[in-house]
Amino acid sequence: MNYFNTLPLRVQLQQLGKCRFMDSAEFADGVNKLLGKKIVIVGCGAQGLNQGLNMRDSGLDISYALRAEAIAEKRQSWKNASENGFNVGTYEDLIPTADLVLNLTPDKQHTAVVKQVMPLMKQGACLAYSHGFNIVEEGMQIRDDLTVIMVAPKCPGSEVREEYKRGFGVPTLIAVHPENDPNGDGLEIAKAYAAGTGGHRAGVLESSFIAEVKSDLMGEQTILCGVLQTGSILCYNRMIEKGVDAGYASKLVQHGWEVISEGLKHGGITNMMDRLSNPAKLVANSLAAELKDIMGPLFQKHMDDIMSGEFSRVMMEDWANDDINLLTWREQTGETAFEKSTAGSMDISEQEYYDNGILMAAFLKAGVELAFETMTDAGIIEESAYYESLHETPLIANLIGRKKLYEMNKVISDTAEYGCYLFSHAAVPLLEDFMQKVDTDVIGKGLQLQDNNVDNAELIAVNQSIRNHPIEIVGRRLRSYMTAMKKAI
Numbered sequence: 185m186n187y188f189n190t191l192p193l194r195v196q197l198q199q200l201g202k203c204r205f206m207d208s209a210e211f212a213d214g215v216n217k218l219l220g221k222k223i224v225i226v227g228c229g230a231q232g233l234n235q236g237l238n239m240r241d242s243g244l245d246i247s248y249a250l251r252a253e254a255i256a257e258k259r260q261s262w263k264n265a266s267e268n269g270f271n272v273g274t275y276e277d278l279i280p281t282a283d284l285v286l287n288l289t290p291d292k293q294h295t296a297v298v299k300q301v302m303p304l305m306k307q308g309a310c311l312a313y314s315h316g317f318n319i320v321e322e323g324m325q326i327r328d329d330l331t332v333i334m335v336a337p338k339c340p341g342s343e344v345r346e347e348y349k350r351g352f353g354v355p356t357l358i359a360v361h362p363e364n365d366p367n368g369d370g371l372e373i374a375k376a377y378a379a380g381t382g383g384h385r386a387g388v389l390e391s392s393f394i395a396e397v398k399s400d401l402m403g404e405q406t407i408l409c410g411v412l413q414t415g416s417i418l419c420y421n422r423m424i425e426k427g428v429d430a431g432y433a434s435k436l437v438q439h440g441w442e443v444i445s446e447g448l449k450h451g452g453i454t455n456m457m458d459r460l461s462n463p464a465k466l467v468a469n470s471l472a473a474e475l476k477d478i479m480g481p482l483f484q485k486h487m488d489d490i491m492s493g494e495f496s497r498v499m500m501e502d503w504a505n506d507d508i509n510l511l512t513w514r515e516q517t518g519e520t521a522f523e524k525s526t527a528g529s530m531d532i533s534e535q536e537y538y539d540n541g542i543l544m545a546a547f548l549k550a551g552v553e554l555a556f557e558t559m560t561d562a563g564i565i566e567e568s569a570y571y572e573s574l575h576e577t578p579l580i581a582n583l584i585g586r587k588k589l590y591e592m593n594k595v596i597s598d599t600a601e602y603g604c605y606l607f608s609h610a611a612v613p614l615l616e617d618f619m620q621k622v623d624t625d626v627i628g629k630g631l632q633l634q635d636n637n638v639d640n641a642e643l644i645a646v647n648q649s650i651r652n653h654p655i656e657i658v659g660r661r662l663r664s665y666m667t668a669m670k671k672a673i
């Protein structure tokens with residue numbers, strides 16, 4: 185049963201709005217609360233392996249409980265754990281002595297995994313998630329004596345590790361399930377767990393299972409994965425129709441997202457748009473406005489379906505139907521012209537990605553702003569909406585840079601992959617007429633103007649509207665905290 189839908193509106197609103205940016209002083213105890221405790225991670229995939237590596241490097245005692253078949257068949261999860269020198273065992277071997285069990289298996293498996301793990305857990309232990317779908321959307325009931333917490337990195341697993349190795353971390357949401365905090369120390373455990381992953385160095389939001397689930401689903405379906413997939417397919421196809429060299433088009437799209445969104449990472453939408461020439465900025469701004477008009481209702485539909493539980497109901501139907509939609513969409517994505525293309529060996533300078541990728545900058549601006557606006561309209565707090573849109577976009581773009589859409593969809597969770605396909609299957613046809621009007625001046629070849637003259641008044645008005653968008657205001661503040669914390673290390 186959908187837990188969120190069982191709550192009175194008053195509690196729904198209070199939980200959705202729960203979001204407090206924690207002070208770094210609150211992490212002064214680091215991992216102490218978990219030192220000497222037995223931590224067992226169930227599953228050794230994208231999050232499981234990388235969180236475990238970080239936590240072990242932070243001095244914690246980590247082992248992996250895998251299903252017996254995975255051990256017997258020496259599956260990838262077994263290789264991940266044992267080749268990295270971790271102790272690996274079955275649930276029966278490891279769960280009964282665990283103080284903290286991290287359930288880092290795919291969301292689809294959570295009910296089955298928790299039903300197997302829970303009876304083995306010792307009295308008073310703690311169960312942790314990195315995404316609250318099982319609790320919020322499936323209403324999983326956890327034994328009364330167990331504490332239930334969430335530590336959700338706002339980032340793919342691979343980057344959780346990379347940032348830690350750089351001496352930093354990734355922004356993280358932590359929460360305690362209000363139904364399961366029997367000893368009143370859930371928050372202390374979650375803080376120590378977040379410190380173990382390095383998340384406290386980048387910024388931690390004390391939030392709720394509900395706010396995490398509703399915002400995470402929205403971010404991944406729309407800007408983070410859905411818009412990047414949609415934009416990749418459309419931009420590549422249009423360049424081919426317009427006679428742009430296929431190798432160039434492939435490279436521009438594959439690497440353009442990460443290069444252009446690097447501008448977002450450093451200085452938000454303002455900086456990304458400032459990297460364009462003045463005439464290109466005005467063009468990108470008006471393309472973004474058109475994209476927002478066209479895609480706005482689709483963003484709202486995704487948010488509404490996530491809030492009502494319709495999205496999770498339909499996805500769970502697919503789970504029960506052997507993932508037929510997920511697998512069909514995955515195969516179709518592999519067959520798209522962009523995915524089958526090969527990037528050319530030509531050099532494309534950083535500036536050229538901006539100059540010839542004006543439409544990609546417009547997709548990023550439209551997608552980030554729409555995701556932020558739609559989430560905050562639905563009651564998600566601005567800080568959380570910022571992490572789920574602008575902050576995480578460059579991290580996902582890096583995955584496309586590595587191995588196109590395949591890599592992105594492999595590294596993200598199955599839940600995110602399903603939502604990404606759902607969005608892009610609706611968005612690609614929706615943007616068909618818009619794409620017919622765009623030419624190589626905005627994607628592929630650049631404006632190629634003789635001079636960069638613009639009207640001052642128009643430029644000032646556009647600059648002001650970009651800089652004063654609420655995501656830019658909260659973004660400037662959050663990025664300043666991150667810089668401050670980085671220096672403190």
Ligand SMILES: NC(=O)C1=CN([C@@H]2O[C@H](COP(=O)(O)OP(=O)(O)OC[C@H]3O[C@@H](n4cnc5c(N)ncnc54)[C@H](OP(=O)(O)O)[C@@H]3O)[C@@H](O)[C@H]2O)C=CC1
Pocket residue numbers: 226227228229230231232250251254259260261262287288289290291293296297314315336337338339340341342595596597598599
């Ligand atoms: N992917 C990401 O970057 C992010 C994920 N999350 C959340 O983290 C959690 C883990 O996701 P993710 O890391 O993507 O998961 P993965 O798909 O990478 O997890 C694979 C692991 O789960 C195990 N597993 C699969 N099915 C079962 C099962 N039925 N019983 C027991 N173990 C099973 C696999 O073992 P085996 O070898 O036995 O198949 C493998 O070890 C999810 O809640 C997700 O929403 C949160 C933020 C980002």
Ligand SMILES: CC[C@](O)(C(C)=O)C(=O)O
Pocket residue numbers: 337338339340341400403404408409580595596597599600
């Ligand atoms: C963006 C997708 C994600 O939510 C994530 C990497 O944060 C996921 O579920 O994989």
Ligand SMILES: [Mg+2]
Pocket residue numbers: 337338339400404
């Ligand atoms: Mg996420």
Ligand SMILES: [Mg+2]
Pocket residue numbers: 315400401404597599600
């Ligand atoms: Mg997710």
